[in-house]
Amino acid sequence: MKKILSFVVVALVALAVVGAQPLYEKRLSDAPLTVKLAVMAGPTGFSSVALAANDGMITSTVKVDMTVYPSPNEVIARLANGELDMACLPTNVAANLYNKGVKAKIAAVIGNGMMSVLSTDPSVVDVSGLLGKSVNVPGAGSTPDQLSQLLMLKAGLEVGKDIQLDYSVAAPAQVAQLLIAGKISFAVLPQPFVSMVLGKNPKARIIADVQDLYAQYAKASNYPMSVLVVTDKFVSSYPLAVQSVLEAYEASVAWVNANAEQAGLAIEKTGIMASAMAIPAIPYCNLVYVPAQEAKAEVDAFFASLFAFSPASIGGKLPGADLYL
Incomplete structure (x- = not known):
């Protein structure tokens, strides 16, 4: 009987911890939660710039700390060691991360071919x-x-x-x-x-x-050129914050596409690229926001094309369904 009672107590405690996670996240958010986001210098980073407005405060409880990097290699290392929570990357880099065992998921496609x-x-x-x-x-x-x-x-x-x-x-x-x-x-x-x-x-x-x-x-309309990824650890720890960032990112894409001149100035201020280059190019950059599950078939087709040509280009094997948020 004592063993049964002990098991019940442990099970109830475990359920309470799991069930309380969103409440725990909400309690922590009394002080703004900082989300560390990496973007690339160049068009891969264009669609993110509205997140840097208002000192990165996308809600009253979530702040985005955005850093611009010159190449994906620096971002890969920082994602692997836990320095970053989210990143904007070329699509094939996400597959390489998966095949290297870096625990990160594609949250959305943010740019098609250009x-x-x-x-x-x-x-x-x-x-x-x-x-x-x-x-x-x-x-x-x-x-x-x-x-x-x-x-x-x-x-x-x-x-x-x-x-x-x-x-x-x-x-x-x-x-x-x-x-x-x-x-x-x-x-x-x-x-x-x-x-x-x-x-x-x-x-x-x-x-x-x-x-x-x-x-x-x-036999596809386009190819997904860039994606937004989020680490598994951050998703499991702060699902509400992740949702806030994704909503803000979708709004940022829409704002950049609708306001090329203002967005170009913001792109330069953020250090992504000079506004003189960014402004005329924005209408042709195919900036989009497609949630991972909606984009999965298109991304899988792109991976399959790359794999058939060069398996090494995506890390040696096709990623599984668990790559997608």
């Missing part, structure tokens, strides 16, 4: 003219590189034989400057660098929309 193939050679007006040519791609293993190689494979073309991919310049800003100066003729670039090149070199033109090519070959 890349183009540019030419400053008046004799080349479409992608068929690239046969035998060299195309600059910013960064081996980057999203532009992965999409370029994937689409070439789908088109039956061989890298190095039919088209050369030049990775000699890794930074997209530098590739853009070379196009503007006429020192290279072809490149695959994302926004806002596409808009920058078109605005500064009258010879530059878009000869292919990467999103259209992906839709043609992958």
Whole structure:
């Protein structure tokens, strides 16, 4: 009988702890809870800027502490060691985190594809003219590189034989400057660098929309280029705060899309990018907010495409359903 009573007491205590979690979170929120959010310098961070308004106070009890990082590598390390609660990242990076055992979930897709193939050679007006040519791609293993190689494979073309991919310049800003100066003729670039090149070199033109090519070959309307992730620990500890951040993020995306000039100034103030580059590009950046469960089929299709082309691009295996919040 004593053993039975002991078991009942332990079970009741456990249930009480679990049931009290939201109340515990609410009690802690008497002092604002700070959510540590990482964003990337560049268009991946554009949609987040409204969260930085009002010193990051998105509600009376939740504050967002947003930090801008130049590359995903620094963010990956900080997510892994618990320094960050949430982050905006390229979609394939989320798969790599999952396959490395970092406990984080995709909460939403925040950006769809926004890349183009540019030419400053008046004799080349479409992608068929690239046969035998060299195309600059910013960064081996980057999203532009992965999409370029994937689409070439789908088109039956061989890298190095039919088209050369030049990775000699890794930074997209530098590739853009070379196009503007006429020192290279072809490149695959994302926004806002596409808009920058078109605005500064009258010879530059878009000869292919990467999103259209992906839709043609992958049988999907677009590909999810960036996502918002949240650590499992933070979700389990502060579900109400997570919901507040997600609601604020969705509102931020809508505000940025509707207020390009103001958003561009906020983007510069936050340290994400100069407003002169951001403002004209915002309408073309495909900033969206799609909750993880609604975006799951599209993200899975993107992962499957990358995996078929290069398993290493997503960490060696397809993620499970537990990647999604």
